[in-house]
Amino acid sequence: MRNILLIQQSQVGEFNFEQQLNNLGFKVTVVNNALQALVKLESNNYEVALVDLSLERLESFWLLATRKLTTTVIALAANNSTLEKISALEMGADDYLAKPFNLRELQLRLDVLKRRSHPSDFSAPTYDIRFNDNDSSITCAGSNIQLTNTEYKLFRYLFERKGKVVTKDELQQRVLHKKLGKFDRNLDMHISNTRRKLTQQNLPRDLINTVRGQGYSFNF
Secondary structure: OEEEEEEOOOOOOOOOHHHHHHHOOEEEEEEOOHHHHHHHHHHOOOOEEEEEOOOOHHHHHHHHHHOOOOOEEEEEEOOOOHHHHHHHHHOOOOEEEEOOOOHHHHHHHHHHHHHHHOHHHOOOOOOOEEEEOOOOEEEEOOEEEEOOHHHHHHHHHHHOOOOOOEEHHHHHHHHHOOOOOOOOOHHHHHHHHHHHHHHHOOOOHHHEEEEOOOEEEEOO
16 A cells, blocks of 8 residues: 655645545555654655645745655645745755645545656556547557547558657648648547547547657657
């Protein structure tokens, strides 16, 4: 079971992070001040420490600034203030989340941070993908996904070039057979719809990954 240290003030009626994290399969230890947190961090092996910045400001930032262990730290804040986010990251937090947030998002962020710190512990999942040209559908991980003709062609084009970045201009010309206009979002719409259909079958939307400023790549 993955261990989490949660540092937050005890407030009656506040969203029960501990219970929700337990439901996700985490073992949670809760403390309500920075001194207790540092004692726990020195004597226990936690995968991550969640620091609620609603603690006394100096106390929570002091905790971030003085930590000398390798435990991943995610700062939790009541708002999405850019200044507070920058301050938390400068003081040593590895990531930042504004409340309220979806616990599934927190879980995914934890997975990403763990992959970065322990890359050998993870292997990319593989999917058996089959194409049906007759009805523009694909079978992926046992799920049948019905695509439009254009979505199907885009998906297959990217799949056949998996691991490579394919520019939007190339997709426009080779698949949509037209030049990419400055304000043309037609391609993005097709990609978005395809991702939505993937997630509806509990498949990762980032099978088709956006490479900012360049285009798309197929992650497999």
